[in-house]
Amino acid sequence: MSNIPGYTHGTSSVARSPVSLADFEKMKASVLFGEEDVKSLRMSHDIVKGRVEAILDVWYGFVGSQPHLLASFTAKADGKPLGDYLGAVRKRFGQWILDTSSARYDQAWLDYQHEMGLRHHRVKKNKTDGAPSTDIVPFRDLFALIFPVTFTLRSFLAEQGHGTEDVEKMYAAWVKSCLLQVTLWAYPYVKEGDF
Secondary structure (H helix, E strand, O other), X not given: OOOOOOOOXXXXXXXXXXXXXXXXXXXXXXXOOOHHHHHHXXXXXHHHOOOHHHHHHHHHHHHHHOHHHHHHXXXXXXXXXXXXXXXXXXXXXXXXXXXXXXXXXXXXXXXXXXXHHHHHOOOOOOOOOOOOEOOOOOHHHHHHOHHHHHHHHHHHHOOOOOOHHHHHHHHHHHHXXXXXXXXXXXXHHOOOOOO
């Protein structure tokens, strides 16, 4: 486990996901996610592990340029960006890049996806860092970010000379993985019994 504050993947502080591994297998089938995607994500790991900060610079630059997205990282009292909060989240976001590219879809990973959903929702938002920020990341923003996150990652995947076919496979695997993850994060946003 990492020593990043608030990164609790695989610890007893993370509750069991209400989504079973069997249901997750069905979700993977719905998005056509298979073993080739796992291989492609793991291929991407060697690329992204040395580029985490550069990737985050692109993603944070995008979020920071969109006031409605930046609002989720601002103070409730005055609407100003919370630098410490942005910095703490950035460290965990960097670990998320590495976790995604490691593609280890076990129970601990599934449980942590649920934890991340709770941390974006009013159930647990701000609690990890004690931030005086807004109460929720609107789901519309969370889901819509799948495109800029994956689209901007494509150029990084092409940096180390992999052939076009491999780059496209890695890119597709990232899109599918992000779709799966954000769908799992949606659990607390969805009316009881409707997930």
